[in-house]
Amino acid sequence: MRVVEAQKVEKTYQAGNAAVHAVRSMDFVIDAGAFVAFVGPSGSGKSTLLNMIAGLDRPTAGRLTVLGVDVATLGRSDAAAFRGENLGFIFQDFNLIPVLSAYENIEYPLLMVQDWPAAKRRTQVLKLLDAVGMADQKDKRPDQLSGGQKQRVAVARALVANARLVLADEPTANLDHNTAYRIIALMKAMRDELGTSFVFSTHDTKIMSEAEHLFTLEDGRLAGSTAREAAHA
Amino acid sequence: MLKVLPLAVRNLARYGRRTALTAALIVIGVTAVLLFIAVTGSFKALMVGQITDSFLGSLQIHRKGYVASIDTLPLNLNMPAQLTLQVEQALRREPEIDAWSPRVKFAAMFSNFLETTSVRVNGVDPAREAATEPLLPGRVRNGAREGPLLERGQILVPTLIAAGLKVNAGDTVVLVATNRDGSVNGKTLEIRGTLESATGPGGRDSYIHIDDARELLRMQAPEVSEIAVRLRDLTQVDAVVGRLEAAFAGLANSPGRPALEVHGWQKLTPFANVANMIDLLTLFIKIVLLAIVLVSIMNVMIMAVYERVREIGTIAAIGTPPRRILLLFLSEGLVLAVGATLAGIVVSLAAVQALNLAGITYAFGQQSDIRLAARLAASEVAVIAALVIAMGVLATLQPAWKASRMDPIQALRHV
Numbered sequence: 036m037r038v039v040e041a042q043k044v045e046k047t048y049q050a051g052n053a054a055v056h057a058v059r060s061m062d063f064v065i066d067a068g069a070f071v072a073f074v075g076p077s078g079s080g081k082s083t084l085l086n087m088i089a090g091l092d093r094p095t096a097g098r099l100t101v102l103g104v105d106v107a108t109l110g111r112s113d114a115a116a117f118r119g120e121n122l123g124f125i126f127q128d129f130n131l132i133p134v135l136s137a138y139e140n141i142e143y144p145l146l147m148v149q150d151w152p153a154a155k156r157r158t159q160v161l162k163l164l165d166a167v168g169m170a171d172q173k174d175k176r177p178d179q180l181s182g183g184q185k186q187r188v189a190v191a192r193a194l195v196a197n198a199r200l201v202l203a204d205e206p207t208a209n210l211d212h213n214t215a216y217r218i219i220a221l222m223k224a225m226r227d228e229l230g231t232s233f234v235f236s237t238h239d240t241k242i243m244s245e246a247e248h249l250f251t252l253e254d255g256r257l258a259g260s261t262a263r264e265a266a267h268a
Numbered sequence: 269m270l271k272v273l274p275l276a277v278r279n280l281a282r283y284g285r286r287t288a289l290t291a292a293l294i295v296i297g298v299t300a301v302l303l304f305i306a307v308t309g310s311f312k313a314l315m316v317g318q319i320t321d322s323f324l325g326s327l328q329i330h331r332k333g334y335v336a337s338i339d340t341l342p343l344n345l346n347m348p349a350q351l352t353l354q355v356e357q358a359l360r361r362e363p364e365i366d367a368w369s370p371r372v373k374f375a376a377m378f379s380n381f382l383e384t385t386s387v388r389v390n391g392v393d394p395a396r397e398a399a400t401e402p403l404l405p406g407r408v409r410n411g412a413r414e415g416p417l418l419e420r421g422q423i424l425v426p427t428l429i430a431a432g433l434k435v436n437a438g439d440t441v442v443l444v445a446t447n448r449d450g451s452v453n454g455k456t457l458e459i460r461g462t463l464e465s466a467t468g469p470g471g472r473d474s475y476i477h478i479d480d481a482r483e484l485l486r487m488q489a490p491e492v493s494e495i496a497v498r499l500r501d502l503t504q505v506d507a508v509v510g511r512l513e514a515a516f517a518g519l520a521n522s523p524g525r526p527a528l529e530v531h532g533w534q535k536l537t538p539f540a541n542v543a544n545m546i547d548l549l550t551l552f553i554k555i556v557l558l559a560i561v562l563v564s565i566m567n568v569m570i571m572a573v574y575e576r577v578r579e580i581g582t583i584a585a586i587g588t589p590p591r592r593i594l595l596l597f598l599s600e601g602l603v604l605a606v607g608a609t610l611a612g613i614v615v616s617l618a619a620v621q622a623l624n625l626a627g628i629t630y631a632f633g634q635q636s637d638i639r640l641a642a643r644l645a646a647s648e649v650a651v652i653a654a655l656v657i658a659m660g661v662l663a664t665l666q667p668a669w670k671a672s673r674m675d676p677i678q679a680l681r682h683v
């Protein structure tokens with residue numbers, strides 16, 4: 036099954052009088068259970084592409100289908116509901132809610148987005164805390180956690196509502212190499228355990244080698260599509 | 269709503285000093301307004317009580333046109349006996365009425381046989397007048413204060429007139445009056461006592477027995493100039509006036525021309541303007557309070573939204589519905605307003621208690637050493653609380669709306 040299908044997708048911004056082509060006529064497919072990276076230098080269109088897949092932004096041309104839904108057709112509230120039900124997010128700066136503990140941050144999507152009952156919520160959060168190795172840190176607030184621990188909490192938050200697709204924009208950019216590898220390994224382990232598709236962007240050449248499929252972007256164009264074996268070759 | 273409340277509380281605690289300052293401002297505002305209401309309410313209640321329970325009554329009933337010419341005390345606008353009976357039947361049916369007193373009012377010359385001056389005479393039934401004006405017996409000075417207010421052949425004279433004509437309790441004086449037919453009659457009376465004015469120096473109102481008044485005016489039938497009515501609850505005066513007017517609608521001189529008029533105390537004394545000014549001042553103070561609440565909460569919530577733009581972007585990106593983001597920020601304003609209002613009410617009640625314990629006294633009219641009895645009615649507290657809380661939510665509406673409509677991409681890029 037395909038989780039993402041892009042057909043001639045374009046995104047053009049208007050910056051003053053000039054048109055900026057952030058994404059140009061892009062075609063690609065991402066299958067269920069994939070572990071995919073979009074790579075490329077800054078300004079190559081990675082974040083714009085992830086934003087469009089997330090339904091946060093709309094293509095100006097072409098068709099972008101995510102989990103069978105044409106995201107360009109979703110209104111503001113419908114897009115929020117779609118993200119809440121199907122997608123998970125991991126951010127470069129972790130973006131945890133500072134007044135909530137690790138447990139509460141992970142619980143947030145179940146409480147404020149999906150309305151899970153309390154008992155079911157608790158079971159699910161404890162399961163994810165355990166899965167990301169943060170069970171013993173569950174009561175700590177973000178400012179009491181290291182960068183790697185924060186990102187583990189963010190991974191758990193992205194997966195807690197049984198997301199079918201997790202989007203991670205530069206998830207390791209603010210982490211040292213060892214921690215970055217551990218986060219990528221954790222994401223991959225979660226993919227293996229839960230079957231969730233992961234799509235992340237990075238410009239870190241060592242991290243990108245961990246992806247099973249690489250889409251290389253240059254100036255908003257898809258410059259290459261490489262399977263993992265090829266990336267290691 | 270219940271889900272967002274704990275998060276709202278934590279978000280307020282996140283900026284503890286700012287929240288505390290805003291809450292303190294609201295507490296001070298609520299306390300100031302409630303104290304003002306309690307103190308002015310006490311003064312107003314005393315002032316109105318002094319006037320209505322001393323001479324005016326809660327409301328008065330007259331023949332149509334009497335009040336317009338009340339300064340001349342027209343005898344030709346007295347209520348005939350039959351009409352008085354019909355009025356009294358209607359008064360008996362009204363449960364809010366505590367007592368009423370029929371009066372015969374007229375102008376007369378008051379003489380000590382050496383000097384003469386003009387007075388306004390109130391012919392009253394002593395027992396019914398004392399029941400309708402319970403503070404009246406307390407105004408009697410230099411005379412018999414025990415027993416009935418008056419007996420036949422006696423007169424209560426205003427203190428200043430008694431002093432001016434050098435008469436005192438026990439002295440004999442004469443009243444001379446012209447009746448409706450134009451004949452002049454006189455009656456000798458004994459001064460039972462002198463009467464202090466209820467509202468300050470001055471006053472020319474004397475009191476005699478109603479039967480003496482009718483005899484002096486040579487009335488063939490028991491006419492009445494006015495009926496003063498005392499209500500159990502003075503706040504019901506407008507409602508009772510309305511009901512009595514409806515009840516008297518059938519007593520018309522001719523179709524569309526009612527025979528009677530009913531006036532609440534507010535229409536009969538200029539002191540009503542003082543009471544209205546107190547109400548106006550209270551309204552003004554309330555508006556100032558609401559402005560303080562509006563500005564302080566709006567300021568704190570605008571800052572909260574501005575400082576949490578990335579956080580708003582995050583929760584929007586992970587799928588939080590816009591209405592829930594709106595609710596989250598509205599809850600913060602609500603919690604702040606409710607918490608500060610409750611604290612303000614507690615402080616106000618304590619301050620009112622302290623004021624009453626301090627035993628502050630003041631003077632009104634001829635009375636001094638009136639003890640301040642500040643009190644807050646539950647309804648007044650509820651109104652202020654509801655206004656402040658509503659204003660708190662209103663002040664949060666714009667920042668909360670802005671947060672809920674924020675573009676997640678722009679918000680996530682915010683530095």
